[in-house]
Amino acid sequence: MDRTGTPLVELKNISISFGGVRAVDDVSLDLYPGEVVGLLGHNGAGKSTLIKILSGAYQRDSGTIRIDGKDADIRSPADARRYNIETIYQTLALADNLDAPANLFLGRELTTPFGLVDDARMEAETRKIMARLNPNFRKINDPVSALSGGQRQSVAIARAVYFNAKILIMDEPTAALGVHETKMVADLIQELKAQGLGIFLISHDTREMMDLCDRVSVMKNGQLIGTERVEDVTEDDILSMIIMGKNPKAAA
Amino acid sequence: MTDVTTPAARPLRGWKALDLDTRLLGMIGAFIVIAIAFDIASGGRFITPRNLFNLTIQTASVAIMATGMVFIIVTRHIDLSVGSILATTSAVMAMTQTSLMPDVLGLGLGHPLTAWVAILFGIITGAAIGAFHGYLVGYLAIPAFIVTLGGLLVWRNVAWYLTSGQTIGPLDETFQLFGGINGTLGVTGSWILGLAASAATLWALLAARRNKISHEFPVKPMWAEITVAAIAIGAILGFVALLNAYSVPSRVLQRDFAARGEVMPEGFTQGYGVPISIVLLITVAIVMTVIARRTRFGRYIFATGGNPDAAELSGINTRMLTVKIFALMGVLCAISAVVASARLANHSNDIGILDELRVIAAAVIGGTALKGGIGTIHGAIIGALIMQSLQSGMAMVGVDAPLQNIVVGGVLVLAVWIDIVYRKRTGAKD
DSSP: OOOSSOOSEEEEEEEEEETTEEEEEEEEEEEOTTOEEEEEOOTTSSHHHHHHHHTTSSOOSEEEEEETTEEOOOOSHHHHHHTTEEEEOTTTTOOTTSBHHHHHTTTSOOBOTTSOBOHHHHHHHHHHHHHHHOTTOOOTTSBGGGSOHHHHHHHHHHHHHHTTOSEEEEESTTTTOOHHHHHHHHHHHHHHHHTTOEEEEEOSOHHHHHHHOSEEEEEETTEEEEEEEGGGOOHHHHHHHHHHOOOHHHHO | OOOOOOOOOOOOOGGGGGOOOHHHHHHHHHHHHHHHHHHHHTTSOSSSHHHHHHHHHHHHHHHHHHHHHHHHHHTTOOOSOHHHHHHHHHHHHHHIIIIIIIIISOOOTTOTTHHHHHHHHHHHHHHHHHHHHHHHHHTSOOOHHHHHHHHHHHHHHHHHHHHTTOOBOOOOHHHHGGGSTTOBOHHHHHHHHHHHHHHHHHHHHHHHHHHHHHTTOOOOOHHHHHHHHHHHHHHHHHHHHHHHHSBOOHHHHHHHHHHTTOOOOTTOOOBOOSBHHHHHHHHHHHHHHHHHHHSHHHHHHHHHHHOHHHHHHTTOOHHHHHHHHHHHHHHHHHHHHHHHHHHHTSBOTTTTTTHHHHHHHHHHHTTOOTTSSOOOHHHHHHHHHHHHHHHHHHHHHTOOHHHHHHHHHHHHHHHHHHHHHHHHHTTOOO
């Protein structure tokens, strides 16, 4: 893993408060192309909040975000998309009443020359990308409420892949999935990584994180406890960071 | 990487190949049952050209507003103020016609521009009121129920205040053409409209088929396409024939001839044809359907109704969307006000009272789900037609007024229950 060039993403001294509670407190993180960085911590540790700042859902109170070494002004989800940041949310962020193509292109519809939405073209594009990601996907024209967890997840992933994400944020992508579908997501992460994407991965599953990530960062009470390369630490080290809020290596 | 493509769905066979909307068929069926029942009960007076003509012009005003209410309810809001906005816009338009244009601007009565200026002012007023409501709901996060409950009182009484509670009329003659019986296309004009609509239907079906073929999607078998086209064209031409069959009473014709200094030939008859208010309703329905299905604005309305958070995270400005939806509702209230006040030939203080309930009932009977995300424009219009046919059918049969309202209220609740059962049976989660 080469970490000598310019990082893809640099988060510097990020803080945000909600009604006096410091949800994220002076956190700095970076991410290199082709790297998977895992974010670990208890519920309420600030992982999702931090990541929502990068994806534009929340606005930071202080700190800077750099993309490819340049200051990035991210104030809304639309801004984040302009920097090729795509997010797959824990809650999936799909409109249940719409079908897969409508969800895949939501906010970025393909249109005809008259400015009307081109459903046929979007459906054709959806079929193409689904054939690559999840060949078993059949229910193209059904509302996504009729799909299984894995199928819904593949719609969410297809959205990120289709629009050529450079930075991918995955918030518990396997939480609602079965064994087979979890494997599918893991394979996909490897493939995207090989293509040079940078991925932030949030999960509670320490075992899974050790397998998928290059580095892991642990948060507690809004603060960053430490960032370690997975080859330098054991699963127990990480668990103690999560629980005790102390970095055993730093203490040593 | 494999070259597997998603297998296309198997072609449908039998009547399923027609790909008909069963919910739509159910509502049309309900309307037919109601019509036949009242026809029997009234001794054959319900299914007559005259009564069905009146039914369409009575439905127009509520149906126009119901199309806008679909968007409001789909985004999980409600608008209780539509009847009052109708009253305020109607008052503004009436005053423009009877006071502003003739007296203040000195153009006199019957100036050819009067009706159009009045309609323009009405639409601007409606859009402004709606946008204001949308701002309060979208940006200040006040629940739509409260904003429009306030609006119900405010705009009803703004209308009262503006007009000092007086009935204003008679309205401009051009303006009155939008009311129904005072403005129809006539027999020939109606047939031209019917044929043009049939041609447009054929073209739309063909274009959709060509588009599907170009993307290699499965298409219906040719016989099914032809059947659907035949049903659609049959319905259009049948509707025109029905409205043409209602002839102008001979006394009215005699008066018209006398006014022109002519004598009416023996046995002369003339059909009314399609009322301009219905042309207006159909235009609104087409525009609203295109918005709902084929524009980004419509797509975002349904996405926001299905999952507001997902819409927001997809970069949709849901606050501005709310402003636009309520502004559109206001514009439709103004258009309804044109139809309603033109039908009465004047603006009265009680115009549009209880319309909010009729409009919401029409949208809900038409299959719009109050939890959001689901609803159709044509459903709301048929919902309005069903409500109106119950009301005028009972009046025709001689049911007492309190009983009429009791039945309509019961039907609303029953219709929603049937809808819930239908959704469960068909396996849809929502």
